Amino acid sequence: MKYTDLKIQTQREFSNNARTPGFGWLVRAGYLTRENELLPLGEQAIVHLQELSAKPGFLSLLSLPTIGNENEAYFPLSTGNIEVAHCESCEYTERLELAQFQKTPLPREEELPLEKVSTPDCHTIEALANFLNIPKQKTAKALMYTCVEDNKFVFVVARGDMTLSEAKLRNAVGEIKLADAESIQRSGAEAGFASPIGLKDALIVVDDLIPQSQNLVAGANEAEHHLKNTNYGRDYTAEVVTDLALAQEGDKCANCGNPLAIQSSINLAARSGFNFKNILLALAETHHDDKGLTLPVSASPFDVYVMHVPGKTMNTLEKAEEIYKALQSAGISALFDNRDERAGVKFNDADLIGCPVRVTVGERGLKEGMVELKRRAEKDNQPVPVSDIIRILQK
Ligand SMILES: [Zn+2]
Numbered sequence: 001m002k003y004t005d006l007k008i009q010t011q012r013e014f015s016n017n018a019r020t021p022g023f024g025w026l027v028r029a030g031y032l033t034r035e036n037e038l039l040p041l042g043e044q045a046i047v048h049l050q051e052l053s054a055k056p057g058f059l060s061l062l063s064l065p066t067i068g069n070e071n072e073a074y075f076p077l078s079t080g081n082i083e084v085a086h087c088e089s090c091e092y093t094e095r096l097e098l099a100q101f102q103k104t105p106l107p108r109e110e111e112l113p114l115e116k117v118s119t120p121d122c123h124t125i126e127a128l129a130n131f132l133n134i135p136k137q138k139t140a141k142a143l144m145y146t147c148v149e150d151n152k153f154v155f156v157v158a159r160g161d162m163t164l165s166e167a168k169l170r171n172a173v174g175e176i177k178l179a180d181a182e183s184i185q186r187s188g189a190e191a192g193f194a195s196p197i198g199l200k201d202a203l204i205v206v207d208d209l210i211p212q213s214q215n216l217v218a219g220a221n222e223a224e225h226h227l228k229n230t231n232y233g234r235d236y237t238a239e240v241v242t243d244l245a246l247a248q249e250g251d252k253c254a255n256c257g258n259p260l261a262i263q264s265s266i267n268l269a270a271r272s273g274f275n276f277k278n279i280l281l282a283l284a285e286t287h288h289d290d291k292g293l294t295l296p297v298s299a300s301p302f303d304v305y306v307m308h309v310p311g312k313t314m315n316t317l318e319k320a321e322e323i324y325k326a327l328q329s330a331g332i333s334a335l336f337d338n339r340d341e342r343a344g345v346k347f348n349d350a351d352l353i354g355c356p357v358r359v360t361v362g363e364r365g366l367k368e369g370m371v372e373l374k375r376r377a378e379k380d381n382q383p384v385p386v387s388d389i390i391r392i393l394q395k
Contacts, residue, residue: 001044001302001334001335001336002336002337002338003336003339004338004339006040006044006335007039007040008019008030008039008040008041008349008353008382009030009039010028010029010030010348010349010352010353011014011027011028011030012028012029012279013298013301014026014028015027015034016084017034018330019078019079019109020078020079020285020389021284021285021290022077022281022283022284022285022286023036023079023281023284023285025284025288025292025293026280026281026284026291026293028043028292028352029174029292029352029353030042030043030291030352031045031356032352034059038277041301041353042280043304043335044301044323045301046219046249046277046280046334047301048299048300048301049274049279049280050274050276051232051274052114052298052299052378053076053196053274053276054291055113056393058181058271058274058368059268059269060300062268062269062282062283062296062298062299063278063286063287063296063298064206064279064282064286065286065321066267066268066282067084067086067093067263068093068269069090069093069094069371071268071270071271072093072267072269072270072271073096073192073268073270074263074265074266074267075095075265075266075278075281075282075285076263076264076265077264077265077266077281077282077285078264079264080231080263080264080265080266081264081266082095082097082264082265082266083096083097083262083263083265084096084099084262084263084264084265085247085251085260085261085263086101086192086260086261086262086263086355087099087170087253087255087256087258087260087261088258088261089253089256090255090256090258092253092254092255092256092260093098094244094264095167096247096270097166097167097168097246098167098168099133099246099247099253099260100243100247100254100258100355100374101245101247101252101253102251102252102253102254103208103213103245103252104124104252105209106137106138106214107230107341108212109156109214109215110214111214111215111229111231111234111341112228112229113214113229114227114228114229114230114235115228115229116220116225116226116227116228117132117225117227117228118223118225118310119131119132119193119224119225119226120218120224121224122190122193122224122226125139125141125160125183125275126224126359128160128217129160129249131326132217132226132228135288136159136160136161137213138158138160138215138216138217138271139159139216139217139218140157140158140194140195140210140216140217140218140230141157141158141159141160141162141164142154142155142157142189142194142195142392143156143157143158143164144156144178144179144184144187144189144191144334145169145176145179146176146177146178146179146180146183147173147174147175147176148174148175148176148177149174149175149205149208151183151189152203153179153183153184153186153188153201153202153203154169154173154179154203154205155189155194155196155199155202155204155205155294156169156201156205156206156216156244157196157205157206157207157210157238158206158207158244158245159203159207159209159213159216159245160211160216160217161213162207162209162244162245162246163245163246163248164207164244164245164246164253165244165246166337167244168242168243168244168245169205169244169247171206172240172242172244173203173205174238174354180356182194184198185200186201187200187201187202188200188221189202189219189221189223190219190220190222190223192219192223193219193220193221193223193224193225193226193310194219194221195218195219195220195221195226195227195230195236196218196235196236196238197204197218197221197227197230198221199221203239203240204234204236204237204238204239204240205238205239205240205241205242205244206240206241206244207245208237208241208242208243208244209242209243210232210238210241211232211241212231213232214228215228215229215230215231216229216231217229217230218353226326228348232361240258241302247260247262247358248262249261249262251365252371266278268282278310283295283299284312284387287299287354288354291348291351291352292352292353293352293353293354294349294353294354294357294376294377295354295356295376297356298356300355300356301333301354302333302334302335302355303327303332303333303334303357303393304327304333304334304335304355304357304358304393305334305335305337305353305355305357305359306320306323306324306327306334306335306336306337306344306348306358306359306361306371307320307336307346307350307359307361308320308337308338308359308360308361308362309343309346309358309360309361309362309363310340311362311363312363312365313363314363314366314367316361316362316363316366317338318342319361319366319386320336320338320361321336321338323359323361323371323386324336324391326390327389327390327393329376330390330393330394331388332394333395335355337349337350341391343360343362350376351376354374354376355375356375356377357373357375357376357377357393358372358373358374358375358376359371359372359383359389360372360374362374364385366386368383368384369386369387370383370384370385370386371383371384371386372384373389373391373392373393374388375380
């Protein structure tokens with residue numbers, strides 16, 4: 001395609017909203033607007049990626065450091081909108097909200113008798129643990145929801161040091177919303193001092209660490225009071241016992257025990273298909289230098305950047321166009337910079353756009369039947385006979 005047909009406009013400066021280098025280079029090279037909308041060059045890149053995606057192992061062809069599982073592929077990026085738990089050792093990868101990890105139960109204890117204690121102003125786990133001078137692990141955290149489908153009151157218990165994953169809860173009981181004051185009251189629970197003991201018409205769901213935890217402090221279902229030494233099995237049971245806890249950075253991988261890392265990521269592929277715009281961004285984050293993009297041959301929308309240096313006595317534009325057409329006929333995709341610009345401007349733009357090879361047609365070389373070939377990754381030009389270009393590029 002011709003540079004002028006794609007209406008490419010490169011930018012001299014990074015936009016001040018470029019939060020990552022890859023995004024900054026895509027905007028400067030004219031693939032994207034500052035508002036992250038595709039420009040014609042970006043659309044061309046996406047079309048190329050779409051065609052390439054028909055090939056088996058598509059993502060592996062792009063030289064991207066992806067992480068993933070059999071359903072999804074991610075690219076770690078600081079601005080990514082998805083938190084992913086990843087094990088570097090066994091490659092286990094899962095969305096954070098569904099990630100599994102090894103939980104460590106506290107040492108088993110003799111079950112002690114229930115004891116009601118006054119706990120004024122202890123509305124949070126932190127306040128309660130401080131007041132009783134116990135670790136958060138020795139408390140039971142209560143969370144209350146309503147099942148959207150059947151309006152059933154759902155009472156959730158997790159160890160006080162754990163964070164509930166609502167996604168895991170949804171997988172266990174279906175769509176949920178936070179319980180309102182009326183349904184909490186109807187069940188006999190006391191908000192802020194709630195426990196599963198003695199509730200009416202409640203679906204009790206507990207994290208699988210709870211049955212292994214003895215003598216936890218839980219609410220007394222009475223304002224300003226808690227119960228010491230609550231024990232699952234003796235004092236209450238649950239309809240559902242399952243993993244409900246959100247993994248944290250450093251938790252042990254469920255497969256191999258290695259610490260999990262939590263990484264902000266963008267999604268490149270899901271069962272429903274590829275996210276080509278995110279793939280383009282991942283390519284730019286991975287493949288750039290201090291002059292612009294350095295796209296791998298597989299990922300570049302064009303194999304070759306063809307340009308002419310305006311001549312004094314020869315029509316270099318015409319000759320460059322001939323070469324451009326010959327490349328296309330040979331099945332080599334080319335971006336033809338047909339602008340009447342100074343060489344330096346074009347060299348800079350070629351570096352920004354990042355095609356793997358640049359072919360420069362200039363008067364001095366043409367007199368010898370030569371053009372200049374420069375690979376994006378290399379520093380030096382290589383003079384090659386016009387008649388050899390296609391053979392060399394097809395290698
Ligand atoms: Zn692992």
